[in-house]
Amino acid sequence: xxxxxxxxxxxxxxxxxxxxxxxxxxxxxxxxxxxxxxxxxxxxxxxxxxxxxxxxxxxxxxxxxxxxxxxxxxxxxxxxxxxxxxxxxxxxxxxxxxxxxxxxxxxxxxxxxxxxxxxxxxxxxxxxxxxxxxxxxxxxxxxxxxxxxxxxxxxxxxxxxxxxxxxxxxxxxxxxxxxxxxxxxxxxxxxxxxxxxxxxxxxxxxxxxxxxxxxxxxxxxxxxxxxxxxxxxxxxxxxxxxxxxxxxxxxxxxxxxxxxxxxxx
Amino acid sequence: xxxxxxxxxxxxxxxxxxxxxxxxxxxxxxxxxxxxxxxxxxxxxxxxxxxxxxxxxxxxxxxxxxxxxxxxxxxxxxxxxxxxxxxxxxxxxxxxxxxxxxxxxxxxxxxxxxxxxxxxxxxxxxxxxxxxxxxxxxxxxxxxxxxxxxxxxxxxxxxxxxxxxxxxxxxxxxxxxxxxxxxxxxxxxxxxxxxxxxxxxxxxxxxxxxxxxxxxxxxxxxxxxxxxxxxxxxxxxxxxxxxxxxxxxxxxxxxxxxxxxxxxx
Numbered sequence: 001x002x003x004x005x006x007x008x009x010x011x012x013x014x015x016x017x018x019x020x021x022x023x024x025x026x027x028x029x030x031x032x033x034x035x036x037x038x039x040x041x042x043x044x045x046x047x048x049x050x051x052x053x054x055x056x057x058x059x060x061x062x063x064x065x066x067x068x069x070x071x072x073x074x075x076x077x078x079x080x081x082x083x084x085x086x087x088x089x090x091x092x093x094x095x096x097x098x099x100x101x102x103x104x105x106x107x108x109x110x111x112x113x114x115x116x117x118x119x120x121x122x123x124x125x126x127x128x129x130x131x132x133x134x135x136x137x138x139x140x141x142x143x144x145x146x147x148x149x150x151x152x153x154x155x156x157x158x159x160x161x162x163x164x165x166x167x168x169x170x171x172x173x174x175x176x177x178x179x180x181x182x183x184x185x186x187x188x189x190x191x192x193x194x195x196x197x198x199x200x201x202x203x204x205x206x207x208x209x210x211x212x213x214x215x216x217x218x219x220x221x222x223x224x225x226x227x228x229x230x231x232x233x234x235x236x237x238x239x240x241x242x243x244x245x246x247x248x249x250x251x252x253x254x255x256x257x258x259x260x261x262x263x264x265x
Numbered sequence: 266x267x268x269x270x271x272x273x274x275x276x277x278x279x280x281x282x283x284x285x286x287x288x289x290x291x292x293x294x295x296x297x298x299x300x301x302x303x304x305x306x307x308x309x310x311x312x313x314x315x316x317x318x319x320x321x322x323x324x325x326x327x328x329x330x331x332x333x334x335x336x337x338x339x340x341x342x343x344x345x346x347x348x349x350x351x352x353x354x355x356x357x358x359x360x361x362x363x364x365x366x367x368x369x370x371x372x373x374x375x376x377x378x379x380x381x382x383x384x385x386x387x388x389x390x391x392x393x394x395x396x397x398x399x400x401x402x403x404x405x406x407x408x409x410x411x412x413x414x415x416x417x418x419x420x421x422x423x424x425x426x427x428x429x430x431x432x433x434x435x436x437x438x439x440x441x442x443x444x445x446x447x448x449x450x451x452x453x454x455x456x457x458x459x460x461x462x463x464x465x466x467x468x469x470x471x472x473x474x475x476x477x478x479x480x481x482x483x484x485x486x487x488x489x490x491x492x493x494x495x496x497x498x499x500x501x502x503x504x505x506x507x508x509x510x511x512x513x514x515x516x517x518x519x520x521x522x523x524x525x526x527x528x529x530x
Contacts, residue, residue, distance in 0.1 A: 024361070026364075056357070056361055056364075058355075058357055058361045058362070058364035058365045058368065059361070059364050061364070061365065061368040061372070062364040062365070062367045062368040062372060063372075064368075064372045065330065065333055065334070065337075068330055068333060069330070072330075089355075089356055089357055089381070089384075090323075090354075091354055091381055092321070092323055092354055093406065093407060093408035093473070094408060094409075094410075096289070096321055096323045096324070097323070099291075099321075099323035099324050099326070099327040100323045100326065100327070102327045103323065103326040103327040103329075107326070107327060107328075107329045116354070116356055116381045116383050116384075117383060117413075117414060118381050118382060118383040118403055118406075118414060118415070119354075119381075119403065119406050119408055119410060119411055119415075120408065120409075120410025120411050120412065120413030120414055120415070121409075121410035121413055122408050122409050122410035123408060123410055124410075125410075138383055138384065141358065141383075141384050142358060143358035143359060143384055143385065143387050143388060144359075144385075144386075144387050145359075145384060145385025145386035145387035145388055145389075145390075146384055146385050147385065148382075148385030148386055148431060149382060149383060149385055149419070149424065149427065149428070149431075150383065150384075150385070152419040152420045152424065152427060153419065153420055154414070154417040154418065154419040154420075154424060155417045155418050155419075159414065159417065159419060159424065162414065162417060163414070166413060166414075208358070
């Protein structure tokens with residue numbers, strides 16, 4: 001088992017949680033305060049409730065250098081025993097992807113990266129080659145436009161299934177997983193059938209209206225685990241008042257319980 | 266005609282050039298000096314020879330905050346009348362892509378962004394909605410792994426052709442183009458047939474061994490233009506000595522001439 005999977009399993013067990021909180025800071029939705037403090041307070045208030053945190057780079061980049069400084073501060077407060085996922089959906093030619101992998105794993109120090117599959121194996125390989133790290137490949141994403149290409153019949157099956165099969169084939173270090181949105185539970189189930197052993201990151205519950213219960217049931221592996229259910233806006237923006245961190249904690253507690261309940265049903 | 270296409274046409278005409286220099290700083294390949302100074306000197310030495318510069322974000326990100334500071338300095342010296350392409354291959358769900366588009370066009374101030382198509386329309390739309398800016402969608406990329414998915418038979422034609430057709434369909438503001446590598450001139454020709462009016466960014470000449478002459482011939486539009494031929498390593502790393510900027514200029518001069526010659530043949 002790769003170091004990434006060990007860490008994920010340990011965090012899931014310790015916090016009795018398959019919940020990941022997506023860190024997507026949007027100054028328009030936040031209380032008026034520095035972004036780093038906002039996120040650090042939420043991390044402090046929820047760190048015993050999650051198996052992972054997932055900062056999405058877009059929201060930090062949109063704040064210029066200040067955003068990257070905020071991300072540095074957040075990295076410092078995330079507990080060493082919770083999985084950190086760099087959600088940046090990288091993909092480029094081999095030597096360039098190697099620079100992205102270095103940035104994600106060595107410069108930033110994340111445990112896991114999300115990557116886009118369109119450019120094929122050599123765009124993903126530099127990430128996979130960090131054997132202790134995790135790589136989550138976009139498969140069936142949660143957004144409305146995802147059907148444009150992912151559901152095309154590609155060589156006899158939908159494109160997202162081809163991606164799932166390639167993920168199995170490429171998984172020599174047992175550190176690959178897939179991103180499969182909660183907005184398509186039937187297709188999530190199909191991915192689980194094709195990839196019984198891969199961890200699945202499941203975004204799209206909450207603001208995107210994905211079906212939490214159906215997605216958890218569809219995504220669980222044979223051991224009753226193997227999923228990371230991610231919510232961003234619903235948790236982060238639970239309150240714009242001074243109680244924002246405690247309000248986030250309450251939403252995270254509820255989501256954690258809903259996931260556990262669905263998993264045990 | 267969109268502001269992006271006007272700027273591209275004007276720069277191409279003024280400098281008699283369809284050459285783009287990719288700015289991929291790699292400290293291992295450079296002379297020993299600050300990255301910002303290295304790139305600024307190359308920009309100064311070549312700015313009358315190109316229609317565009319294309320910094321690839323991976324190489325800046327791999328240097329941490331210092332990398333982003335270097336990119337800021339480079340942005341300042343790039344001539345206002347040469348097209349600036351942010352090569353970051355972005356793609357995420359709608360509200361997240363909107364943050365990336367804001368970062369690229371408003372925070373950084375680039376003219377053009379490269380984007381990945383896998384997540385479909387709502388992942389690309391926030392970029393397109395900046396009507397004055399350009400959006401280059403990955404179509405048939407130059408790397409070896411590109412065949413893994415891009416050449417799958419998807420609904421009766423290769424996936425990259427489906428992407429090309431969607432690009433036509435989405436091009437309501439006339440600001441979309443495609444990325445089609447010089448390593449596949451036959452497929453580049455096919456893309457040009459399907460998309461007679463879209464500008465094509467053609468990377469892969471030089472270090473990646475793409476066929477410059479065949480690619481130029483295959484990519485030209487009916488007016489004998491519509492291509493941006495990009496070279497990175499061959500130009501940047503022409504010399505590790507004190508003459509590096511002049512050595513880069515010489516390679517850029519040669520490439521510009523080779524492109525013009527192929528276009529006129």
